[in-house]
Amino acid sequence: MRTRFVPPNAIYWFGTDEYGRDVLSRLLMGTRLSLTMGVSATLVSLAIGVPMGLAAGYFRGWIDEALMRLADVLHGRSADHDRSARARGHASCPLEDGARGRLCLYSANRAGWHAASR
Numbered sequence: 001m002r003t004r005f006v007p008p009n010a011i012y013w014f015g016t017d018e019y020g021r022d023v024l025s026r027l028l029m030g031t032r033l034s035l036t037m038g039v040s041a042t043l044v045s046l047a048i049g050v051p052m053g054l055a056a057g058y059f060r061g062w063i064d065e066a067l068m069r070l071a072d073v074l075h076g077r078s079a080d081h082d083r084s085a086r087a088r089g090h091a092s093c094p095l096e097d098g099a100r101g102r103l104c105l106y107s108a109n110r111a112g113w114h115a116a117s118r
Contacts, residue, residue, distance in 0.1 A: 003020035006012050014023035052071070056064040 001020045003012075003016050004018055006016040006020075008015045012022050012024070014027065017023055017026070052067055056067040
């Protein structure tokens with residue numbers, strides 16, 4: 001293993017680890033899930049928030065009030081959840097089973113579709 005612990009150079013920009021693996025490629029592979037979750041949560045929040053805001057702005061009146069009160073309630077609920085989770089010493093994500101679909105929907109709520117509708 002001649003590539004063990006190679007310092008950063010033109011071939012291995014971040015060097016190599018104890019097994020001779022390129023650290024940069026491993027870092028990029030590790031960010032896939034984080035980037036996927038961030039982008040998907042943003043897209044879901046925009047897919048919900050933008051049409052809701054457009055409908056509220058177009059129809060106005062009681063529809064606007066009802067949609068914006070719903071957004072206000074959900075915005076306050078997520079803030080209350082964060083406060084109570086921190087008080088208990090828990091992370092703010094209530095999911096422990098790693099279900100990606102529910103995590104994506106929870107992340108969309110955390111990303112603020114209700115803010116996008118404003």
